[in-house]
Amino acid sequence: MAEQAEQPAAPSAAEAPSAAERAIAADIERTRAELGQTVEELAAKAHVGTRARHAAADLQTRLRHTTAQAAGQLKGQAAARGERARAQLGQTGTLLPDQVRSTARTTAAQARRHWPQLAAAAAVLLVAAVAARKLRR
Secondary structure, three states: OOOOOOOOOOOOOOOOHHHHHEEEEEEEHHHHHHHHHHHHHHHHHHHHHHHHHHHHHHHHHHHHHHHHHHHHHOOOOOOOOHHHHHHHHHHHHHHHHHHHHHHHHHHHHHHHHHHHHHHHHHHHHHHHHHHHHHOOO
């Protein structure tokens, strides 16, 4: 006689999985997914080329951030120095005419007091200029 293979009978409504069985099945599926993710992470760690690319990308990102931050700081410092320079130029521009007037008054007063010496110095310069011109001819 030929043996008949026993096939499991289809579950009837009475044999439907219970809530506990469904929870266990869901837990098994979740554990399988976590295990698969863990295996992928371990494989990625074992792959040196991939790790090197990730490290290089991280370094590149940090360098870009640091460079942008430094550029921002330098721009800020340059702007502050430019403002200070403009402020100093503005102050110099308002003070300069007063200083020039004061120096001109002082020089004119000294020239009036020492006019004989100035006249003699001018005469010496005039004689020196004439002599130099005659020597060049």
